[in-house]
Amino acid sequence: EIVLTQSPATLSLSPGERATLSCRASQSVTYYLAWYQQKPGQAPRLLIYDASSRATGIPARFSGSGSGTDFTLTISSLEPEDFAVYYCQQRAIWPLTFGPGTKVDIK
């Protein structure tokens, strides 16, 4: 099973700041990695797939990069609605696995 590790566990930032979230895989997933956003009481929302492709309707301030075992989600300038938990997910090898999440909260 591929284990995904996310860091930091919590990121405290102010609106307008840049957020950089990391996801590391225990073995290569090539580029088969997605990022989801989950707000309290809501279902997750797909942000990024295949490491760097934005899903439909996702603002350009969200970007993804990386390949192999190291991936990054960047939010260029945090909007108030971006404070949430972010999960990475790999689809390279069964079972599908999610990372433990990074909480982005307001500083």
Next chain:
Amino acid sequence: EAQLVESGGDLAQPGGSLRLSCAASGITFSNHAMTWVRQAPGKGLEWVASIYGLGDSTFYADSVRGRFTVSRDNSENTLYLQMNSLRVEDTALYYCAKDQQLVPLAYWYLDLWGRGTLVTVSS
């Protein structure tokens, strides 16, 4: 509007059974693989099971294999999860989610989620 609505969550005893349903609307249901993901209270996301669009192939997490069965009725636009031999650790909010791609492909990226149905296993 595309929508997934889960139902069937309830309080069950250890060793008991439940069947969850996920009704799809606003999408061509048979064109997409589907997945169940669960989230224990206050915890992260855990993949449970997936099924291809025609229902011909299924995949399970080790934690549920042999106890849970995923199926679908494309004529009714409904996804199911039969849960047997329930354990306390199965307590979670269960989401159904749609695959981003169209059959025959399945990318296993989930671009439409329901709001979830709560399963509580306790004596």
